[in-house]
Amino acid sequence: MIEQAYAHRYTASIIVGIVLGLVARLTMLRTDYRQYPTYPHGRIIHIALGVIAAALGSVAVPALFDKNYTAITFLTVAAQQFRDVRNMERNTLSKLDEMELVPRGGTYIEGIAMVFEGRNYLVIFTAFVGSLFTVLWGIYWGIACGAAAVLVSQIFKSGKSIAHAADVESAEVRIDGPDLYVGNIYMMNVGLSADRDTIRKQALGFILKPKNCNFRVSLANLGQRQAILHDLATTLGVYRDSGEPALVPMGKLDMNDGRLALYVPLQEPDAEKAQKVLLRVPLLESAVRMPSESAAQPKKGGA
Incomplete structure:
Protein backbone atom coordinates (compact mmCIF):
# COMPACT_ATOMS: atom_id res chain seq x y z
CA MET A 1 0.00 0.00 0.00
CA LYS A 157 10.87 37.26 -17.25
CA SER A 158 11.75 40.85 -18.15
CA GLY A 159 14.67 43.17 -17.50
CA LYS A 160 15.04 46.93 -17.24
CA SER A 161 13.76 49.52 -19.66
CA ILE A 162 14.97 52.91 -20.89
CA ALA A 163 13.03 54.49 -18.02
CA HIS A 164 15.67 53.05 -15.66
CA ALA A 165 18.55 54.35 -17.76
CA ALA A 166 17.69 57.83 -18.97
CA ASP A 167 15.43 60.85 -18.66
CA VAL A 168 13.49 61.50 -21.88
CA GLU A 169 12.43 64.93 -23.06
CA SER A 170 10.98 66.26 -26.31
CA ALA A 171 13.23 68.44 -28.43
CA GLU A 172 12.67 70.68 -31.42
CA VAL A 173 13.50 69.28 -34.84
CA ARG A 174 15.18 72.30 -36.38
CA ILE A 175 16.33 72.81 -39.98
CA ASP A 176 18.97 75.47 -40.53
CA GLY A 177 19.54 75.65 -44.27
CA PRO A 178 20.33 72.06 -45.28
CA ASP A 179 21.39 71.07 -41.72
CA LEU A 180 19.07 69.10 -39.45
CA TYR A 181 19.31 69.49 -35.67
CA VAL A 182 17.48 67.95 -32.73
CA GLY A 183 17.80 70.54 -30.01
CA ASN A 184 21.39 71.68 -30.33
CA ILE A 185 22.70 68.30 -31.59
CA TYR A 186 23.57 68.08 -35.28
CA MET A 187 22.02 65.08 -37.05
CA MET A 188 22.67 65.26 -40.82
CA ASN A 189 22.48 67.24 -44.05
CA VAL A 190 19.14 67.23 -45.92
CA GLY A 191 19.57 68.35 -49.51
CA LEU A 192 16.07 68.18 -51.01
CA SER A 193 13.53 70.85 -50.12
CA ALA A 194 10.70 68.29 -50.39
CA ASP A 195 12.40 66.16 -47.72
CA ARG A 196 12.82 69.22 -45.49
CA ASP A 197 9.11 70.00 -45.80
CA THR A 198 8.21 66.41 -44.89
CA ILE A 199 10.52 66.50 -41.88
CA ARG A 200 8.89 69.71 -40.60
CA LYS A 201 5.45 68.07 -40.75
CA GLN A 202 6.11 64.50 -39.63
CA ALA A 203 9.32 64.32 -37.60
CA LEU A 204 9.65 64.26 -33.83
CA GLY A 205 12.82 64.81 -31.84
CA PHE A 206 13.81 63.53 -28.40
CA ILE A 207 16.85 63.80 -26.19
CA LEU A 208 17.78 61.04 -23.75
CA LYS A 209 19.92 62.08 -20.79
CA PRO A 210 21.71 59.10 -19.18
CA LYS A 211 21.28 58.87 -15.41
CA ASN A 212 24.88 57.80 -14.71
CA CYS A 213 28.12 56.85 -16.44
CA ASN A 214 27.05 53.21 -16.83
CA PHE A 215 23.91 54.12 -18.75
CA ARG A 216 25.86 56.66 -20.78
CA VAL A 217 27.86 53.77 -22.25
CA SER A 218 24.68 51.74 -22.80
CA LEU A 219 23.00 54.53 -24.77
CA ALA A 220 26.13 54.89 -26.88
CA ASN A 221 25.72 51.28 -28.00
CA LEU A 222 24.58 51.18 -31.64
CA GLY A 223 22.39 48.14 -31.04
CA GLN A 224 20.54 49.89 -28.20
CA ARG A 225 19.94 52.94 -30.38
CA GLN A 226 18.58 50.77 -33.19
CA ALA A 227 16.23 48.99 -30.77
CA ILE A 228 14.83 52.35 -29.64
CA LEU A 229 14.25 53.53 -33.20
CA HIS A 230 12.67 50.21 -34.19
CA ASP A 231 10.17 50.24 -31.32
CA LEU A 232 9.17 53.82 -32.06
CA ALA A 233 8.73 53.09 -35.77
CA THR A 234 6.79 49.87 -35.11
CA THR A 235 4.41 51.38 -32.56
CA LEU A 236 3.63 54.72 -34.22
CA GLY A 237 4.48 53.89 -37.84
CA VAL A 238 7.51 55.22 -39.65
CA TYR A 239 6.89 57.90 -42.31
CA ARG A 240 9.11 56.63 -45.09
CA ASP A 241 9.46 54.18 -47.95
CA SER A 242 12.48 52.38 -49.34
CA GLY A 243 15.02 54.55 -51.14
CA GLU A 244 14.47 57.66 -48.98
CA PRO A 245 17.65 58.12 -46.95
CA ALA A 246 16.62 61.53 -45.56
CA LEU A 247 13.64 59.93 -43.78
CA VAL A 248 15.57 57.13 -42.07
CA PRO A 249 15.20 57.44 -38.25
CA MET A 250 18.50 58.31 -36.63
CA GLY A 251 20.19 58.59 -33.24
CA LYS A 252 23.25 60.77 -32.61
CA LEU A 253 25.31 61.36 -29.49
CA ASP A 254 26.44 64.64 -28.01
CA MET A 255 30.09 63.74 -27.53
CA ASN A 256 30.51 66.22 -24.67
CA ASP A 257 27.91 64.97 -22.21
CA GLY A 258 26.65 61.63 -23.62
CA ARG A 259 23.11 62.78 -24.42
CA LEU A 260 21.41 60.83 -27.20
CA ALA A 261 19.35 62.77 -29.75
CA LEU A 262 16.67 60.92 -31.72
CA TYR A 263 15.15 62.01 -35.01
CA VAL A 264 12.11 59.96 -36.07
CA PRO A 265 9.64 60.76 -38.90
CA LEU A 266 6.38 59.11 -37.85
CA GLN A 267 3.00 58.37 -39.38
CA GLU A 268 1.48 59.49 -36.09
CA PRO A 269 3.72 62.29 -34.76
CA ASP A 270 2.28 62.33 -31.24
CA ALA A 271 5.06 63.40 -28.85
CA GLU A 272 3.25 62.19 -25.72
CA LYS A 273 2.66 58.68 -27.08
CA ALA A 274 6.18 58.50 -28.46
CA GLN A 275 7.63 59.43 -25.08
CA LYS A 276 5.68 56.62 -23.40
CA VAL A 277 6.97 54.18 -26.00
CA LEU A 278 10.54 55.36 -25.44
CA LEU A 279 10.37 54.82 -21.70
CA ARG A 280 9.23 51.21 -22.22
CA VAL A 281 11.88 50.18 -24.74
CA PRO A 282 13.89 47.32 -23.18
CA LEU A 283 17.42 48.02 -22.04
CA LEU A 284 19.30 45.31 -23.89
CA GLU A 285 21.43 43.00 -21.77
CA SER A 286 24.21 42.93 -24.33
CA ALA A 287 24.34 46.74 -24.33
CA VAL A 288 24.73 47.06 -20.56
CA ARG A 289 28.18 48.08 -19.35
CA MET A 290 29.44 48.78 -15.82
CA PRO A 291 32.48 51.09 -16.10
CA SER A 292 31.84 52.33 -12.55
CA GLU A 293 32.81 48.86 -11.27
CA SER A 294 36.21 48.94 -12.96
CA ALA A 295 39.28 48.76 -10.74
CA ALA A 296 40.58 51.80 -12.60
CA GLN A 297 37.74 53.95 -11.26
CA PRO A 298 38.34 55.83 -7.98
CA LYS A 299 36.35 54.40 -5.08
CA LYS A 300 34.22 56.50 -2.75
CA GLY A 301 35.75 57.35 0.56
CA GLY A 302 39.25 56.86 -0.81
CA ALA A 303 38.98 53.07 -0.66
Whole structure:
Protein backbone atom coordinates (compact mmCIF):
# COMPACT_ATOMS: atom_id res chain seq x y z
CA MET A 1 0.00 0.00 0.00
CA ILE A 2 2.79 2.40 0.89
CA GLU A 3 4.52 1.71 -2.41
CA GLN A 4 1.27 2.34 -4.29
CA ALA A 5 0.73 5.59 -2.40
CA TYR A 6 4.21 6.73 -3.37
CA ALA A 7 3.63 5.70 -6.96
CA HIS A 8 0.43 7.77 -7.09
CA ARG A 9 2.21 10.65 -5.41
CA TYR A 10 4.82 10.61 -8.13
CA THR A 11 2.15 10.58 -10.82
CA ALA A 12 0.37 13.48 -9.16
CA SER A 13 3.64 15.41 -8.85
CA ILE A 14 4.34 14.99 -12.57
CA ILE A 15 0.84 16.15 -13.52
CA VAL A 16 0.97 19.16 -11.18
CA GLY A 17 4.44 20.09 -12.41
CA ILE A 18 3.47 19.92 -16.10
CA VAL A 19 0.29 21.95 -15.57
CA LEU A 20 2.04 24.65 -13.54
CA GLY A 21 4.95 24.78 -15.95
CA LEU A 22 2.55 25.21 -18.86
CA VAL A 23 0.72 27.98 -16.98
CA ALA A 24 4.03 29.71 -16.40
CA ARG A 25 4.88 29.52 -20.10
CA LEU A 26 1.48 30.83 -21.16
CA THR A 27 1.78 33.81 -18.83
CA MET A 28 5.19 34.64 -20.31
CA LEU A 29 4.07 34.27 -23.94
CA ARG A 30 2.27 37.08 -25.66
CA THR A 31 2.18 38.59 -29.11
CA ASP A 32 2.63 42.34 -28.66
CA TYR A 33 3.47 45.35 -30.84
CA ARG A 34 6.56 43.51 -32.12
CA GLN A 35 4.23 40.88 -33.65
CA TYR A 36 6.43 38.04 -32.49
CA PRO A 37 5.83 35.20 -31.95
CA THR A 38 3.32 35.13 -34.77
CA TYR A 39 -0.16 33.82 -34.22
CA PRO A 40 -1.00 30.95 -34.30
CA HIS A 41 1.97 28.92 -35.56
CA GLY A 42 4.72 30.71 -33.67
CA ARG A 43 2.73 30.39 -30.47
CA ILE A 44 2.11 26.68 -31.07
CA ILE A 45 5.86 26.09 -31.34
CA HIS A 46 6.59 27.86 -28.07
CA ILE A 47 3.70 26.25 -26.21
CA ALA A 48 4.91 22.80 -27.34
CA LEU A 49 8.42 23.60 -26.14
CA GLY A 50 6.92 24.82 -22.86
CA VAL A 51 5.19 21.46 -22.35
CA ILE A 52 8.49 19.67 -22.98
CA ALA A 53 10.31 21.94 -20.50
CA ALA A 54 7.57 21.41 -17.88
CA ALA A 55 7.75 17.64 -18.33
CA LEU A 56 11.52 17.68 -17.86
CA GLY A 57 11.29 19.72 -14.67
CA SER A 58 8.52 17.63 -13.13
CA VAL A 59 9.98 14.21 -13.98
CA ALA A 60 13.32 15.13 -12.42
CA VAL A 61 11.79 15.04 -8.91
CA PRO A 62 10.63 11.38 -8.90
CA ALA A 63 13.96 10.42 -10.46
CA LEU A 64 15.81 12.05 -7.56
CA PHE A 65 13.58 10.46 -4.91
CA ASP A 66 14.14 7.04 -6.48
CA LYS A 67 17.90 7.74 -6.40
CA ASN A 68 17.96 7.28 -10.14
CA TYR A 69 20.61 9.97 -10.56
CA THR A 70 21.55 8.95 -14.08
CA ALA A 71 17.98 9.62 -15.23
CA ILE A 72 18.26 13.36 -14.61
CA THR A 73 21.19 13.65 -17.00
CA PHE A 74 18.55 14.25 -19.65
CA LEU A 75 18.51 17.83 -18.34
CA THR A 76 21.77 18.31 -20.22
CA VAL A 77 19.94 17.24 -23.37
CA ALA A 78 17.25 19.80 -22.53
CA ALA A 79 19.87 22.53 -22.23
CA GLN A 80 21.12 21.71 -25.72
CA GLN A 81 17.55 21.65 -27.02
CA PHE A 82 16.83 25.12 -25.67
CA ARG A 83 20.09 26.46 -27.07
CA ASP A 84 18.76 25.26 -30.41
CA VAL A 85 15.58 27.23 -29.66
CA ARG A 86 17.73 30.31 -29.24
CA ASN A 87 19.41 29.66 -32.59
CA MET A 88 16.00 29.15 -34.22
CA GLU A 89 14.74 32.49 -32.91
CA ARG A 90 17.92 34.25 -33.99
CA ASN A 91 17.74 32.87 -37.53
CA THR A 92 14.01 33.56 -37.90
CA LEU A 93 14.23 37.15 -36.68
CA SER A 94 17.32 37.84 -38.78
CA LYS A 95 15.42 36.79 -41.90
CA LEU A 96 12.43 38.93 -40.94
CA ASP A 97 14.69 41.88 -40.20
CA GLU A 98 15.85 42.06 -43.80
CA MET A 99 12.35 43.24 -44.84
CA GLU A 100 11.91 45.90 -42.14
CA LEU A 101 11.95 49.60 -43.02
CA VAL A 102 13.53 50.19 -39.60
CA PRO A 103 15.38 46.98 -38.64
CA ARG A 104 15.61 45.66 -35.11
CA GLY A 105 19.36 45.18 -35.39
CA GLY A 106 21.50 42.23 -34.36
CA THR A 107 21.74 43.24 -30.69
CA TYR A 108 17.96 43.39 -30.26
CA ILE A 109 17.52 40.06 -32.05
CA GLU A 110 20.10 38.41 -29.81
CA GLY A 111 18.31 39.78 -26.76
CA ILE A 112 14.94 38.38 -27.90
CA ALA A 113 16.51 34.98 -28.65
CA MET A 114 18.14 34.95 -25.22
CA VAL A 115 14.80 35.72 -23.57
CA PHE A 116 13.05 32.81 -25.29
CA GLU A 117 15.78 30.42 -24.13
CA GLY A 118 15.74 31.77 -20.58
CA ARG A 119 11.96 31.49 -20.24
CA ASN A 120 12.11 27.76 -20.91
CA TYR A 121 14.46 27.43 -17.93
CA LEU A 122 11.95 29.37 -15.82
CA VAL A 123 9.33 26.81 -16.89
CA ILE A 124 11.62 23.98 -15.73
CA PHE A 125 12.08 25.77 -12.40
CA THR A 126 8.32 26.22 -11.91
CA ALA A 127 7.55 22.60 -12.79
CA PHE A 128 10.34 21.35 -10.50
CA VAL A 129 9.05 23.37 -7.52
CA GLY A 130 5.44 22.25 -8.04
CA SER A 131 6.47 18.62 -8.42
CA LEU A 132 8.82 18.69 -5.43
CA PHE A 133 6.32 20.05 -2.93
CA THR A 134 3.61 17.72 -4.22
CA VAL A 135 5.85 14.76 -3.37
CA LEU A 136 6.84 16.20 0.02
CA TRP A 137 3.56 17.62 1.34
CA GLY A 138 0.75 16.77 -1.06
CA ILE A 139 -1.09 18.20 -4.03
CA TYR A 140 -2.41 21.37 -2.38
CA TRP A 141 1.01 22.43 -1.16
CA GLY A 142 2.44 21.58 -4.54
CA ILE A 143 -0.09 23.81 -6.29
CA ALA A 144 0.47 26.64 -3.80
CA CYS A 145 4.27 26.54 -4.04
CA GLY A 146 4.10 26.11 -7.82
CA ALA A 147 1.86 29.19 -8.05
CA ALA A 148 4.44 31.11 -6.04
CA ALA A 149 7.10 29.92 -8.51
CA VAL A 150 4.93 31.24 -11.37
CA LEU A 151 4.94 34.66 -9.68
CA VAL A 152 8.72 34.48 -9.30
CA SER A 153 8.97 33.69 -13.02
CA GLN A 154 6.96 36.81 -13.79
CA ILE A 155 9.53 38.89 -11.90
CA PHE A 156 12.46 37.44 -13.79
CA LYS A 157 10.87 37.26 -17.25
CA SER A 158 11.75 40.85 -18.15
CA GLY A 159 14.67 43.17 -17.50
CA LYS A 160 15.04 46.93 -17.24
CA SER A 161 13.76 49.52 -19.66
CA ILE A 162 14.97 52.91 -20.89
CA ALA A 163 13.03 54.49 -18.02
CA HIS A 164 15.67 53.05 -15.66
CA ALA A 165 18.55 54.35 -17.76
CA ALA A 166 17.69 57.83 -18.97
CA ASP A 167 15.43 60.85 -18.66
CA VAL A 168 13.49 61.50 -21.88
CA GLU A 169 12.43 64.93 -23.06
CA SER A 170 10.98 66.26 -26.31
CA ALA A 171 13.23 68.44 -28.43
CA GLU A 172 12.67 70.68 -31.42
CA VAL A 173 13.50 69.28 -34.84
CA ARG A 174 15.18 72.30 -36.38
CA ILE A 175 16.33 72.81 -39.98
CA ASP A 176 18.97 75.47 -40.53
CA GLY A 177 19.54 75.65 -44.27
CA PRO A 178 20.33 72.06 -45.28
CA ASP A 179 21.39 71.07 -41.72
CA LEU A 180 19.07 69.10 -39.45
CA TYR A 181 19.31 69.49 -35.67
CA VAL A 182 17.48 67.95 -32.73
CA GLY A 183 17.80 70.54 -30.01
CA ASN A 184 21.39 71.68 -30.33
CA ILE A 185 22.70 68.30 -31.59
CA TYR A 186 23.57 68.08 -35.28
CA MET A 187 22.02 65.08 -37.05
CA MET A 188 22.67 65.26 -40.82
CA ASN A 189 22.48 67.24 -44.05
CA VAL A 190 19.14 67.23 -45.92
CA GLY A 191 19.57 68.35 -49.51
CA LEU A 192 16.07 68.18 -51.01
CA SER A 193 13.53 70.85 -50.12
CA ALA A 194 10.70 68.29 -50.39
CA ASP A 195 12.40 66.16 -47.72
CA ARG A 196 12.82 69.22 -45.49
CA ASP A 197 9.11 70.00 -45.80
CA THR A 198 8.21 66.41 -44.89
CA ILE A 199 10.52 66.50 -41.88
CA ARG A 200 8.89 69.71 -40.60
CA LYS A 201 5.45 68.07 -40.75
CA GLN A 202 6.11 64.50 -39.63
CA ALA A 203 9.32 64.32 -37.60
CA LEU A 204 9.65 64.26 -33.83
CA GLY A 205 12.82 64.81 -31.84
CA PHE A 206 13.81 63.53 -28.40
CA ILE A 207 16.85 63.80 -26.19
CA LEU A 208 17.78 61.04 -23.75
CA LYS A 209 19.92 62.08 -20.79
CA PRO A 210 21.71 59.10 -19.18
CA LYS A 211 21.28 58.87 -15.41
CA ASN A 212 24.88 57.80 -14.71
CA CYS A 213 28.12 56.85 -16.44
CA ASN A 214 27.05 53.21 -16.83
CA PHE A 215 23.91 54.12 -18.75
CA ARG A 216 25.86 56.66 -20.78
CA VAL A 217 27.86 53.77 -22.25
CA SER A 218 24.68 51.74 -22.80
CA LEU A 219 23.00 54.53 -24.77
CA ALA A 220 26.13 54.89 -26.88
CA ASN A 221 25.72 51.28 -28.00
CA LEU A 222 24.58 51.18 -31.64
CA GLY A 223 22.39 48.14 -31.04
CA GLN A 224 20.54 49.89 -28.20
CA ARG A 225 19.94 52.94 -30.38
CA GLN A 226 18.58 50.77 -33.19
CA ALA A 227 16.23 48.99 -30.77
CA ILE A 228 14.83 52.35 -29.64
CA LEU A 229 14.25 53.53 -33.20
CA HIS A 230 12.67 50.21 -34.19
CA ASP A 231 10.17 50.24 -31.32
CA LEU A 232 9.17 53.82 -32.06
CA ALA A 233 8.73 53.09 -35.77
CA THR A 234 6.79 49.87 -35.11
CA THR A 235 4.41 51.38 -32.56
CA LEU A 236 3.63 54.72 -34.22
CA GLY A 237 4.48 53.89 -37.84
CA VAL A 238 7.51 55.22 -39.65
CA TYR A 239 6.89 57.90 -42.31
CA ARG A 240 9.11 56.63 -45.09
CA ASP A 241 9.46 54.18 -47.95
CA SER A 242 12.48 52.38 -49.34
CA GLY A 243 15.02 54.55 -51.14
CA GLU A 244 14.47 57.66 -48.98
CA PRO A 245 17.65 58.12 -46.95
CA ALA A 246 16.62 61.53 -45.56
CA LEU A 247 13.64 59.93 -43.78
CA VAL A 248 15.57 57.13 -42.07
CA PRO A 249 15.20 57.44 -38.25
CA MET A 250 18.50 58.31 -36.63
CA GLY A 251 20.19 58.59 -33.24
CA LYS A 252 23.25 60.77 -32.61
CA LEU A 253 25.31 61.36 -29.49
CA ASP A 254 26.44 64.64 -28.01
CA MET A 255 30.09 63.74 -27.53
CA ASN A 256 30.51 66.22 -24.67
CA ASP A 257 27.91 64.97 -22.21
CA GLY A 258 26.65 61.63 -23.62
CA ARG A 259 23.11 62.78 -24.42
CA LEU A 260 21.41 60.83 -27.20
CA ALA A 261 19.35 62.77 -29.75
CA LEU A 262 16.67 60.92 -31.72
CA TYR A 263 15.15 62.01 -35.01
CA VAL A 264 12.11 59.96 -36.07
CA PRO A 265 9.64 60.76 -38.90
CA LEU A 266 6.38 59.11 -37.85
CA GLN A 267 3.00 58.37 -39.38
CA GLU A 268 1.48 59.49 -36.09
CA PRO A 269 3.72 62.29 -34.76
CA ASP A 270 2.28 62.33 -31.24
CA ALA A 271 5.06 63.40 -28.85
CA GLU A 272 3.25 62.19 -25.72
CA LYS A 273 2.66 58.68 -27.08
CA ALA A 274 6.18 58.50 -28.46
CA GLN A 275 7.63 59.43 -25.08
CA LYS A 276 5.68 56.62 -23.40
CA VAL A 277 6.97 54.18 -26.00
CA LEU A 278 10.54 55.36 -25.44
CA LEU A 279 10.37 54.82 -21.70
CA ARG A 280 9.23 51.21 -22.22
CA VAL A 281 11.88 50.18 -24.74
CA PRO A 282 13.89 47.32 -23.18
CA LEU A 283 17.42 48.02 -22.04
CA LEU A 284 19.30 45.31 -23.89
CA GLU A 285 21.43 43.00 -21.77
CA SER A 286 24.21 42.93 -24.33
CA ALA A 287 24.34 46.74 -24.33
CA VAL A 288 24.73 47.06 -20.56
CA ARG A 289 28.18 48.08 -19.35
CA MET A 290 29.44 48.78 -15.82
CA PRO A 291 32.48 51.09 -16.10
CA SER A 292 31.84 52.33 -12.55
CA GLU A 293 32.81 48.86 -11.27
CA SER A 294 36.21 48.94 -12.96
CA ALA A 295 39.28 48.76 -10.74
CA ALA A 296 40.58 51.80 -12.60
CA GLN A 297 37.74 53.95 -11.26
CA PRO A 298 38.34 55.83 -7.98
CA LYS A 299 36.35 54.40 -5.08
CA LYS A 300 34.22 56.50 -2.75
CA GLY A 301 35.75 57.35 0.56
CA GLY A 302 39.25 56.86 -0.81
CA ALA A 303 38.98 53.07 -0.66
